[in-house]
Amino acid sequence: MTETVLEIKNLQVEYHTEHGDVQAVRGINYKVNKGETVALVGESGCGKSASVKPIMGEKEANQVIKSGEINFTYQTENGQKTVDLLKISPKEVQSQIKGKEIAMVFQDPMTSLDPTMKIEKQIAEAVKASSPQINKEQLNKRVLELIETVGIQNADVVKKQYPHQLSGGMRQRIVIAIALSGNPSLLICDEPTTGLDVTIQAKILNLIKDIQKSRKLSVIFITHNLGVVANIATNVNVMYAGKIVETGTTEDIFFDPRHPYTWGLLESVPDVNEAVKELPTIAGTIPDLTQPVVGDAFAPRNKYALNIDFKEQPPMFEVNDHHYAATWLLDKRAPKVEIPTVLKRRIEKMKKEAEADGE
Amino acid sequence: MANNILEVHHLKQYFPIGKKKVVKAVDDVSFNIASGETFGLVGESGSGKTTIGRSIIRLYKPTYGEVIFEGEQIAGTLDKKRTSKLRKDMQMIFQDPMSSLNPRKKVGDIIKLGLDIHYPELSKEEKQERVLKMLKVVGLDSSFINRYPQELSGGQRQRVGIARVVIMQPRLIIADEAISALDVSVQAQVVNLLQHIQEETGSAMLFIAHDLAMVKHISSHIGVIHLGHIVESGPTDEIFDHPKHPYTKSLLTAIPITDPIAEQKKQLSDYHAHRHQYVNKTMVDLGNGHMVLDDGSWS
Ligand SMILES: Nc1ncnc2c1ncn2[C@@H]1O[C@H](COP(=O)(O)OP(=O)(O)O)[C@@H](O)[C@H]1O
Ligand SMILES: Nc1ncnc2c1ncn2[C@@H]1O[C@H](COP(=O)(O)OP(=O)(O)O)[C@@H](O)[C@H]1O
Numbered sequence: 078m079t080e081t082v083l084e085i086k087n088l089q090v091e092y093h094t095e096h097g098d099v100q101a102v103r104g105i106n107y108k109v110n111k112g113e114t115v116a117l118v119g120e121s122g123c124g125k126s127a128s129v130k131p132i133m134g135e136k137e138a139n140q141v142i143k144s145g146e147i148n149f150t151y152q153t154e155n156g157q158k159t160v161d162l163l164k165i166s167p168k169e170v171q172s173q174i175k176g177k178e179i180a181m182v183f184q185d186p187m188t189s190l191d192p193t194m195k196i197e198k199q200i201a202e203a204v205k206a207s208s209p210q211i212n213k214e215q216l217n218k219r220v221l222e223l224i225e226t227v228g229i230q231n232a233d234v235v236k237k238q239y240p241h242q243l244s245g246g247m248r249q250r251i252v253i254a255i256a257l258s259g260n261p262s263l264l265i266c267d268e269p270t271t272g273l274d275v276t277i278q279a280k281i282l283n284l285i286k287d288i289q290k291s292r293k294l295s296v297i298f299i300t301h302n303l304g305v306v307a308n309i310a311t312n313v314n315v316m317y318a319g320k321i322v323e324t325g326t327t328e329d330i331f332f333d334p335r336h337p338y339t340w341g342l343l344e345s346v347p348d349v350n351e352a353v354k355e356l357p358t359i360a361g362t363i364p365d366l367t368q369p370v371v372g373d374a375f376a377p378r379n380k381y382a383l384n385i386d387f388k389e390q391p392p393m394f395e396v397n398d399h400h401y402a403a404t405w406l407l408d409k410r411a412p413k414v415e416i417p418t419v420l421k422r423r424i425e426k427m428k429k430e431a432e433a434d435g436e
Numbered sequence: 437m438a439n440n441i442l443e444v445h446h447l448k449q450y451f452p453i454g455k456k457k458v459v460k461a462v463d464d465v466s467f468n469i470a471s472g473e474t475f476g477l478v479g480e481s482g483s484g485k486t487t488i489g490r491s492i493i494r495l496y497k498p499t500y501g502e503v504i505f506e507g508e509q510i511a512g513t514l515d516k517k518r519t520s521k522l523r524k525d526m527q528m529i530f531q532d533p534m535s536s537l538n539p540r541k542k543v544g545d546i547i548k549l550g551l552d553i554h555y556p557e558l559s560k561e562e563k564q565e566r567v568l569k570m571l572k573v574v575g576l577d578s579s580f581i582n583r584y585p586q587e588l589s590g591g592q593r594q595r596v597g598i599a600r601v602v603i604m605q606p607r608l609i610i611a612d613e614a615i616s617a618l619d620v621s622v623q624a625q626v627v628n629l630l631q632h633i634q635e636e637t638g639s640a641m642l643f644i645a646h647d648l649a650m651v652k653h654i655s656s657h658i659g660v661i662h663l664g665h666i667v668e669s670g671p672t673d674e675i676f677d678h679p680k681h682p683y684t685k686s687l688l689t690a691i692p693i694t695d696p697i698a699e700q701k702k703q704l705s706d707y708h709a710h711r712h713q714y715v716n717k718t719m720v721d722l723g724n725g726h727m728v729l730d731d732g733s734w735s
């Protein structure tokens with residue numbers, strides 16, 4: 078049975094600025110089930126970070142939550158409980174949820190670490206925050222355990238060091254250890270491997286997957302790298318200009334993408350197995366979100382756009398009961414449009430390889 | 437060879453730190469880049485990529501070795517003529533366009549600066565005309581002339597960074613992680629742009645990056661660098677199809693690809709090495725220009 082851990086309904090987030098109100102998140106809906114990794118993917122400025130900050134109760138001075146619900150379900154001593162994270166008090170978020178039930182890992186580990194404090198102290202503080210009664214001996218044991226959980230072998234040495242003495246990959250491991258200190262049920266990762274070397278990135282992704290399996294964690298994973306999505310996600314939400322434009326299982330999105338924006342993102346990743354003379358690109362840039370969006374926000378960059386795309390926001394059309402896309406191309410009346418040939422070839426090749434391996 | 441724009445022979449770049457210690461950031465590195473070709477330099481952070489770029493363009497004075505740029509030795513003490521050639525004909529695009537663009541100058545003036553210094557004979561109108569043409573080449577409209585860098589997006593700034601370099605019609609472009617900070621969609625645009633410019637001008641390029649998929653697309657030849665040493669080099673397809681050195685293999689298997697089934701089955705190949713393992717070793721030629729460091733880690 079699938080248990081829903083998080084359900085976001087019609088979330089709208091704006092930022093007040095001197096140039097106008099930025100409509101960073103324009104009504105998004107999705108669920109995260111237990112044990113799933115849901116990826117949020119899209120170009121920078123699409124509202125990925127803005128859409129997860131309210132889950133952690135992170136409030137910036139100019140942030141306004143215009144509407145929505147964030148229903149979070151977790152286990153308490155008295156059984157299962159569901160709360161709307163936007164309705165409960167900041168105090169409740171702080172004492173019940175943050176760090177204990179939901180934890181977050183950011184792109185730059187230095188923003189979450191204190192440069193003046195030794196690693197063991199930082200992890201210990203985090204452990205104490207979620208279990209204030211813990212005694213000294215248990216605390217030390219727990220700190221060592223956490224350092225080992227994130228794949229650091231010489232825990233005794235590392236715990237005595239300061240953040241600047243560690244490499245970027247090691248720092249990110251420590252941040253993950255801190256995130257795990259309260260035994261959360263939901264982990265939000267915002268570009269945790271962006272900027273790391275590929276080999277280190279691959280190891281951190283494996284680490285997150287291992288931890289997730291052994292602890293049955295649910296994960297929201299933000300990235301702009303579709304290769305990373307393919308590696309880690311079970312479900313994918315493609316975001317554009319503050320909206321989810323396509324949602325599905327990882328297989329839906331990589332083997333049967335339907336939204337021209339998803340095509341564009343997939344195409345612009347060069348294929349190491351097939352040379353092309355010129356890389357496909359997505360022309361133009363994301364729109365100015367202080368201006369009202371009419372129709373499909375992607376229409377001006379979409380070479381497959383229909384007239385109606387410039388006038389009316391497309392609804393989420395159903396491809397199957399777990400795959401939806403907001404493009405008028407899926408309307409019954411729309412002309413038949415083929416997926417770009419380069420992408421089509423790539424997908425056919427992937428399917429063949431998968432079949433050959435499956436035998 | 438006559439058509440090599442750049443030849444680097446046994447380049448070493450050491451940095452003294454403290455009284456007795458030295459950091460051997462680049463240790464005996466050799467490669468050539470021919471006219472119109474792109475040499476991709478890949479390796480983990482701290483492996484010496486940026487230092488190589490900075491030594492070649494003479495932001496550092498090489499500790500040892502030869503750097504031959506269009507037939508001129510530029511590793512040693514530079515006379516006026518060579519300095520001027522270097523500043524004119526070799527240009528570098530940096531990773532962070534913001535830190536390399538003067539925030540108090542308008543985009544038009546930033547792009548024009550090189551002409552002001554190195555082409556004083558050009559009239560004001562001619563310079564203006566070239567700036568406008570350059571903006572068009574990099575896909576920005578003429579209104580950008582009067583904008584300031586901080587009013588631009590990351591992708592737009594990187595285009596300004598490229599325009600400023602290309603307007604000089606350099607013989608060698610050094611692109612140091614020039615696209616790393618950009619979105620994939622924008623990366624593809626910038627890479628296409630660089631390739632068009634190269635086709636038109638025949639300039640050579642040293643393309644430094646850690647995204648191997650992009651490096652594969654743009655480079656004709658690749659050098660894999662680890663701990664200040666090139667451990668493997670050769671034609672791009674050779675390296676990708678028949679990697680020999682375990683470090684190269686570990687890099688190649690780590691590239692995330694847009695195939696969920698392959699990604700989920702992927703086995704990483706782990707590799708560790710010590711600096712001394714690479715010292716005083718020679719490159720072995722495997723044929724077709726495919727070279728690999730003979731350090732005992734493969735056979
Ligand atoms: N604190 C803020 N003040 C004003 N605008 C903001 C703020 N944070 C984000 N934005 C704007 O909101 C939009 C979405 O940003 P963000 O969620 O950070 O994008 P992503 O994480 O997808 O790169 C962008 O247009 C961004 O400029
Ligand atoms: N000016 C310098 N002084 C001392 N050490 C340096 C200097 N520049 C670079 N290094 C060291 O040299 C090595 C290579 O650095 P770098 O060329 O920046 O690597 P990459 O560009 O591959 O990440 C690193 O260990 C770095 O700390």
Ligand SMILES: [Mg+2]
Binds near residue numbers: 125126127267
């Ligand atoms: Mg973000």
Ligand SMILES: [Mg+2]
Binds near residue numbers: 485486487613
């Ligand atoms: Mg560098």
